[in-house]
Structure formats: structure tokens, C-alpha cells
Amino acid sequence: MSELLIDNISMRFDLPNGGHVQALKNVTLDIKSGELMSVLGPSGCGKTTLLNIVAGFLAPTEGTITLDGDRVVGPSPERGMVFQQGALFEWMSVRENVSFGPDMKGMSRKESAGTVDHLLEVVGLKDFKEKAVYELSGGMQQRVALARCLANEPDVILMDEPLGALDALTREKMQSLVLDLWKETGKTIILITHSVEEALLLGERLLVMAPRPGRVHKEYRLPFADLGVGNDLREVKKHPDYNNTREEILEMIWNMEEEIMGRTEENA
Amino acid sequence: MGITILLLYVGAFLGAFFAVKYITQIFFSRVDYTSLKTVTFGDESAVKANRVASVLSVITILLLWVAFTNSTLPLPKAPAPFEGTVEFTYTAKAPDGATDDANVTIIVYREDISQTLDENGEPGQIPTTPEIEPGDGFAKNDATVVPRYGYKVISVRGNDDVSRRDGSEIVAINGQPIQPGEAIRLPEGDVGLTDKGTPFFEPATGQRMQRLYLPAPEVATERLGDLFVEGYRNFTLIEHTWISLQRVILGFFFGTLLGVPLGYAMGLTNWARGWFDPIVEFMRPVPPLALIPLMIIWFGIGEQSKVILLFLAALWIMAIAARSGVSGVAITKVHAAYSLGASKWQILRKVIIPNSLPEIFTGARVAMGVCWGTVVAAELVAAERGLGMMIMVASKFQLTDIVIVGIILIGVIGFAIDVGIRQLEKFLVPWKGRI
Ligand SMILES: Nc1ncnc2c1ncn2[C@@H]1O[C@H](COP(=O)(O)OP(=O)(O)OP(=O)(O)O)[C@@H](O)[C@H]1O
Ligand SMILES: [Mg+2]
Numbered sequence: 001m002s003e004l005l006i007d008n009i010s011m012r013f014d015l016p017n018g019g020h021v022q023a024l025k026n027v028t029l030d031i032k033s034g035e036l037m038s039v040l041g042p043s044g045c046g047k048t049t050l051l052n053i054v055a056g057f058l059a060p061t062e063g064t065i066t067l068d069g070d071r072v073v074g075p076s077p078e079r080g081m082v083f084q085q086g087a088l089f090e091w092m093s094v095r096e097n098v099s100f101g102p103d104m105k106g107m108s109r110k111e112s113a114g115t116v117d118h119l120l121e122v123v124g125l126k127d128f129k130e131k132a133v134y135e136l137s138g139g140m141q142q143r144v145a146l147a148r149c150l151a152n153e154p155d156v157i158l159m160d161e162p163l164g165a166l167d168a169l170t171r172e173k174m175q176s177l178v179l180d181l182w183k184e185t186g187k188t189i190i191l192i193t194h195s196v197e198e199a200l201l202l203g204e205r206l207l208v209m210a211p212r213p214g215r216v217h218k219e220y221r222l223p224f225a226d227l228g229v230g231n232d233l234r235e236v237k238k239h240p241d242y243n244n245t246r247e248e249i250l251e252m253i254w255n256m257e258e259e260i261m262g263r264t265e266e267n268a
Numbered sequence: 269m270g271i272t273i274l275l276l277y278v279g280a281f282l283g284a285f286f287a288v289k290y291i292t293q294i295f296f297s298r299v300d301y302t303s304l305k306t307v308t309f310g311d312e313s314a315v316k317a318n319r320v321a322s323v324l325s326v327i328t329i330l331l332l333w334v335a336f337t338n339s340t341l342p343l344p345k346a347p348a349p350f351e352g353t354v355e356f357t358y359t360a361k362a363p364d365g366a367t368d369d370a371n372v373t374i375i376v377y378r379e380d381i382s383q384t385l386d387e388n389g390e391p392g393q394i395p396t397t398p399e400i401e402p403g404d405g406f407a408k409n410d411a412t413v414v415p416r417y418g419y420k421v422i423s424v425r426g427n428d429d430v431s432r433r434d435g436s437e438i439v440a441i442n443g444q445p446i447q448p449g450e451a452i453r454l455p456e457g458d459v460g461l462t463d464k465g466t467p468f469f470e471p472a473t474g475q476r477m478q479r480l481y482l483p484a485p486e487v488a489t490e491r492l493g494d495l496f497v498e499g500y501r502n503f504t505l506i507e508h509t510w511i512s513l514q515r516v517i518l519g520f521f522f523g524t525l526l527g528v529p530l531g532y533a534m535g536l537t538n539w540a541r542g543w544f545d546p547i548v549e550f551m552r553p554v555p556p557l558a559l560i561p562l563m564i565i566w567f568g569i570g571e572q573s574k575v576i577l578l579f580l581a582a583l584w585i586m587a588i589a590a591r592s593g594v595s596g597v598a599i600t601k602v603h604a605a606y607s608l609g610a611s612k613w614q615i616l617r618k619v620i621i622p623n624s625l626p627e628i629f630t631g632a633r634v635a636m637g638v639c640w641g642t643v644v645a646a647e648l649v650a651a652e653r654g655l656g657m658m659i660m661v662a663s664k665f666q667l668t669d670i671v672i673v674g675i676i677l678i679g680v681i682g683f684a685i686d687v688g689i690r691q692l693e694k695f696l697v698p699w700k701g702r703i
Contacts, residue, residue, distance in 0.1 A: 057603055077609035087600040090699035091622035100618070101608040134699050152608050 002068050002078075002155040002188060004031040004054070009063035011049050011214075023049045024060070025213035031205075033155075036182050036189045036225055038203030040196060040249065042256045046214025047192045051158050054190065055081050067156065077101060080154030082145050082162045088133045094120070094144055095129045101152030112151070119147040123177065139170035143177070150181065156188045164194060172233060175201055183229045196249050200224055200242060201233055208249060210256055218252065220245065269475055272346075273332060280328045288320055330485065337477050338378075339484035346475035349416045351376050354456035358467055359440035360407040362430045367439070368405035372412070372424055373398060376456070376471045379415040380479040406430045414469060417478045421468045437465050483669040488676075491669040500670060501661060503653050509677065512647065512654040515571070516639045519578020523635065527583045528628065531590025532620070548587055556581035556642040560649050569650040574643065581642045582635040589631020593624025626700040629693040633686055640682045 011024040023046040031037055039047050052058045054065055056075040065072040067079065081087075088097050095116055096103075102112035120126050123143035125136075133141060142162055149157055162178075163171045175198060182189055193199050199206050204225040210217035222245065228236045236242065308314040334343045354376065357369045378384065381392035395413050402408040406429035414420040430436040439445060441459050444452055451460025457471040479487065495505035503511075533540035534548070559577055567573035597620055605619045647656025655674050662670035693700065 055603070055607060057606075075603065075606035077607065079607060081604060081607040083600045083604060086598055087604040089601065089605075089619065089622070091625070091697075100605070100610075104605075104609045104611070104614055104618075132699065148604075148608070154607075 002033045004156055004188060005029075005064075005066045006031070006050075006054065007064050007066070009050070009053060009060045009065070011046065011053065011058070012061045022213035024053075025215050027063075027214070027216055029207070029216070031156075031188060031190070033188055034186045035204055036191065036202060037205040037207060038199035039190065039192045039207045039209060040194075040199045040253065041207075041209030041214075041217070042211055042253055042260060043194075044260075045209045045211035045256075047209060048160055049214065050209075051081075051160050051190065051192055054156075055079055055158050077104075077152050078155045080149040080152055080157045082142075082149050082157065082159040084161045085138065085141065085165045088141055088144055088148070090132070090134050092133070093130050094125060094133060094136070097133060097144055098147045098151050100148055115151055116147075119150055122181070123147045137170075139166050139174065142166065142174060146177070146181070150185065150187075154187070156190065159189065159191045161192055161194060163198065171198075175233060176228070178202060179225060179228050180230065182225075196246055196253070197237075200246055200249075201228055201236060206249075208252060211260060217256075220249075269336070269346075269477075272475065273336060276332065276335075277328065280324075280331075284321070284324045284328070288318075288324070333482070333485050336475065337482050337484040338479065339486060341484075341486060349474040349476060349478075350456045350472040351378060351416055352456075354454070354469075354471075356442050356454065356459050356469075358407070358424060358438050359443070360425070360428060360430070360436055361439045362406060363435040366406075368407040370403060370405065370407035370424065370428070371400075371409040372422060372467065372469075373400055373409070374411070374420075374422075374469055375413045376418075377413060377415055379417050381415075383479070402427065406436075414471060416471055417473050419468065419470045421462060421466055424467055432465065438467060441467070480666055480668055483672060488669050488672050492673050495670070495673060500658055501653075505658075505677075508653055508655050508658050509681065512643050512656065513681070515574045515578055515643050515646075515654070516636070518575045519643075520582045520632075520636060520639050522575070522579045523582025523639075524586045524632070526579075527586030528590040530583075531587040531592075532594055532616075532624075534587065534591045535594025535624075536616075536620070544587075548584055551580070551584045552588065556638065557645050560646055563646075564650060574646050574651070577646055578639045578642055581638050585635040585638060586628070586631050589627050589634075590624060593627030593631075594620055596627060597623040625697045626693075629689065629697055629700075633689050633693075636685050636689060637682065640678075640685060644678055 006027060006029040009024055009027045010022070013021045013023055015021060027046075027050060029037075039050070041047055049058065053060050054072065056072050056079065059073075072079070089100070092100070098119060099107075099109065099112045099116045102115065117126070117129075120129055123146055125140060125143055125147070128136060128140065133144060136144065142165075145162070163174050166174060178189075178191070179202060181187075191199075191202055193202075200222060201224050203220070203222055206220040206222055207216060208218045208220075209215065224236050224239065224242060227239065305311065305314050331343065333339075334341050335346050338348070339345070352375075354374050355371055356374075357371055359367050359369050361367045375395050375398065377395050378392070381394055384392040386392055394415075397413055398411045400409050400411045407424075408427040408429070410422060410424045410427065412420060412422050424438075425431045425436070428436070438461060441452055441461075442454075446452065446461055448461045448465040449463050451458045451468075451470075455472065457469055459467065459469050462468055483491070492505070497504070499505060499507065530540075530544060530548075534544050535541070556577060559580060563573040563577045567576055601619055601623065602615060605615050610618060643654070644656035647654035648660045651657035655678055659671045659674035662668075662674070
């Protein structure tokens, strides 16, 4: 039903000094409804730029994005966003943050109460409903951000390193939560991450991007996300293919980084 | 005297420090997180205002105030100026070489006698010159009065049988030979001869300040009471204070009312930023005090000119605060709000305005401080009411106690305003500094 088409996107930033950066070049992707796609790539390969274009915060210099046949021209509630951190509203309580989307639609507190309570229960923050967000830990704040995004019932959820700032243990719990929510709600999710493990565990599809210009390097279809739903993620990691794929991708990204370093050294 | 006070002050600072440190070590050795830190010097978070020191600091100032003024409070005091009756003899030498002694009686009275009240509630009177026996010989006895901290040339020869015009001169004071231009020191003061050979008396000033320079604390307190009840220049202290405050509140209110939207506009649109930038950047470094003359030329010396002055003082500060409040909003918050379906208007209300509140409060504190300082200055220049006018007029009449009371009140109110805004900020912007 909600098919996200990224059609031949290119993005070029003109720099003040007259030069330019080709952040993305001819990126084409077809993301089906309910797919969970993780995106990996060396720093600066255009992951955030791609996500910002899909979210509608940036207009690509070439190409189009369509969701369900409608062209994306700006941000809209059907494409929800979860940021790395600092995107919660400190002046609102946990509940007010989560009900922000419904509030914007003009829903009364009563109407949204059911959804909000349910989501807070799902992310395990039922008892923190009336707390101020600055009183929560980093992991709890990201759960609020997740609940806030879900409360708006978007078709596509875009996540830019949502778990990047968390410690390993909290991160693992959050990964399970993301998987469970994905299965339960059937949302389309694009998740950018720097962690190869996270990309493997969560990505039903895994996209490796290459830099300069930013482009799709390789794509995988992986079984681990399905295995991970409702299961211990550490068990999934024991899957025979897991380590092989991990090594392969690590090698790939390592080589790209090497290449960048080498190239900058030549320039220098 | 200045050096004495400075040394005493430094002594109190260090002495109290070691005393308090010693006492706390004995009685309250506490183990908390800070006390366990081994690195405290340079760790800003380990430095907290020692409230004992704050209290002692205020007490020290009050004690010094008492000690170095003519206070009647029973506390340690610096040496007093001489007050009372003093006598000295002078020896006059006639042209023929004959000498004769005569007595001079001087009553030294309080310099602020007319500002004191006697038992009947009447203002004190300057004592009259006492009647004394002229005595015998060609030099006759004299009497006069002189205020503390005063200086008096005493024309002792007026009643003498032989005067300076006849070639007679004074050769000794209290039996001590003396030349014109010299003086001898008595415990009660200095007696000497002017260059022309006339005796003068300068009472000993001790180490205390006279009322004109610094009134004693109880005098200031009493004056405070008077000002409350009777007022000064047709208005009570409350009225003077209120009119000053009212000007500040009005000026600040209108300045904020216009400045904040102006700042928002500058933070949100290119056109407004470009249009108002030159004006704001130009007006920002102009001190409000420099505008007083222009305000008086344009709007006269009434309320209008003062409120407009304070309005201008607050306007730029609030505009700049609001502008930086808007610029300070994290783009992720704005993006998040758009993705959650907020309209521009909702973004403004739900994200930009709340996000700018901490900056606006910081601006409000600065603006209130500047307005309060400016109103006093403006009233010093021209006003019929207000704390600034009160101290200005009082200073012309040398009523230092009113000046001191006024200054203390200005300080206390300024401080209270600041604390008030800080409390309001804590209540309205609890997330400030915790993001
Ligand atoms: N506003 C901009 N102006 C100019 N260049 C930009 C801008 N935004 C991004 N770029 C450039 O585009 C390229 C891709 O940036 P992007 O932020 O998308 O990388 P990324 O893959 O998200 O990196 P990271 O993993 O470090 O977050 C970079 O080379 C960056 O310098
Ligand atoms: Mg990025």
C-alpha cells in the first residue's frame, strides 16, 4: 500500500568558495510497505542527506521521491522522524511530547489519551507520563522519541542513528523494541546506523553506501530481523551467516575508508 | 583613615576566614561529595558561596560603618573628634617689650547640631559664645565657638589694649614660643598662628567621618523612618520609590512588548533581519544615559520622556535576546515538529517561543537592571519625584543621610528585581541549563 520510491536522486551542495560537494549521485531505491531497511556507510557518504530528502527537509537537485504515488515536496506527518538526540521538547512533559502529533491535528487530550497511554506502556514509560523529559536518561528519552513518532501513525519511519548515543546494554534493549514495534505495527522503517551489528540485526534489507559521490554500493536481504522478533538478539548473532556477512561488510567499509584516507593524503 | 579602614577590612577578611575554618574543622567536619574531591582549585563546580562568609561580610561593613562614624551604638569605635570646651593661653608682646598672657575659651560643638533634636523635640542650637571676664593686663581673655571638624581664626586681639596695628605680636601659645605659620598640637586640636600672626584653632578630628560625609547607621535608619512617614519634597518614600518603579515597569513593559516580536521577526525572516539589523546594531552600543538630553529636548522633563527613555533602553536588549533565542533553536526540534504535522504557526507557538524563553529571561534580567539604573540617572537630571530626584536634591542640601538611604534602597530594589525575575524563571523555565 505505501510504497516509497526513491527515483534517481542526486544532491549537489554548492559551497561558498565556489566548489561543490556531490553528496548523492543517482540513488534509486524501491522500498515496499512494511520493509525495514538499514543503511550503512562510511562517514560523509550522504546517509543523513538521503534521509533528509526523504523526510522532505531538503529538495534533491535531481530526481523525485514518491510515497504511494504522491510526490514528496516537504515534511509531512506520514513520514515520521526519530533523531539521534535532542529533538524532544524540554518544555513539555513526557505525555505532552508523545501527544504532540495528535495535538497538532487538533485532537483533544481525551481523544489521544488512549493512544498515548498505550504507546507509553509499549515503550515501558507508563510511570513517567507526567515527568519532565530532562529528568529521563538518554535511553528513556529515545523511547519517548519513538513513542512520539508512533503516536502520529506515520506510514514511514525515518531514523538517523537513533541509538547512537546509548550504551551497549540499553542499545540492545532498544533494538529489540524497534524490532517488536516493526512487527507489531508493520511500518516501513529506514534506519541509519554506524553499527554494522545493528544494521545486520535490524535490517531486513541492508544498504551499504559508498562515498564521493554518495551512492548505493551494495544491497543485502537478510533473515536476522525476522529471527530477532520476540527472540534474544544474542542468539541471532550465533547464526552461521551472521558472522560471515558481518566480516564481509566490515571489510567493505574498511576498504572504503582506506580509499578516502588515501585520497585525502594524495590531495594533501 | 582610608588606609586604616582598608587594613581593617583585609584583616577581617583573612581573620574571619581562619577563625571560621578552625571552628568548622572542630565542630562540623562533614563528609560530602565536594569535601572528598582532591582537586578543588580550578574545579568551578567545587566553588560555592560560603554563606557564613556572606553574613560576616555584611556584619563587617556594618561594624566599620559604626566604627568610623559618630555613631552612638555601643560598639568598638575609632577615636572620636574632640567635643567640649578647651582653653589655651597666648602671650602677647607689646612694642615696648612688655608681655601679657590672656586666656582663650573655645566651645567645640557637634557640627550636625542643627540636625539633631533635643529632649523637647526642638532642633539643636549652636551654643552661644560664653561671657567671660576680660581679665587684667593689656591682653584680654576671649571666648568663641567652633564646630567639630571646623577651623576658626580667632581675632583675639580685637579686645586687647594693644593690637597688631600698634606693632604688638603673639610670641607664645601655652607658654611655648611660636612663629606665624606654626602650630602646636594639643589633645583637643591644633592651635597655631596664621601667616599674619592671628591665632587659629582646629579641633582634633579623630578617626571618624563627619555626618556630611557619612552619617551613622542609626541616623540613616532614623531618616529612613522619617522618609516613610513624612517623606521628602512633598512625597513619601513609598511614593518616590513607586514612581521610579512605575517608570521602569512601564518602560520595560513596552520595550518587551515591541522588542520581543521584533527579535522574533529578525530571527525568522531575512527581510526583517536585514531591515532592522542596522538599527539594532547601531542602537545597541549607545548607552541609554546618552539619550537623556535628547529625550528632554523632545519630550520635556515629564513622565513621557522617562518612560520613552526606558522603553528604548529595554527595546534593543529584548530584541537581541529574542533574536538569539530564536537562532538558538536546534534544527532537529523544528524538523521533528514539522514531521509531526505542525504548521508554521504551531511551530512558532509550540517550539520557537518556548525554546527562546531562557534567552528572553536572561535578556529581561539585563534589561531590568539597565532600566533601573537608567531611571535613577534620568531622575538625577530632571524630575519632580523618584528616588534619583530625592538623592539629587538631598545632596544639594548636604543631607547625606537621605543620599545614603536612597542609595541603599536603590541597591536593595535592584537586587530584589533580579531575584524576582530569577524565581519567575525557575518557575516558568525549569528546563533551563538542563538540556
Ligand atoms: N548543508 C550542506 N552544505 C554543504 N555540504 C553538505 C551539507 N550537508 C552535507 N554536506 C556534505 O554532504 C556529504 C554527506 O553528508 P551527510 O551528512 O549526509 O553524511 P553522513 O553519511 O550522514 O555522515 P555521518 O555518518 O558522519 O553522519 C558530506 O560530504 C557533507 O560534507
Ligand atoms: Mg549523518
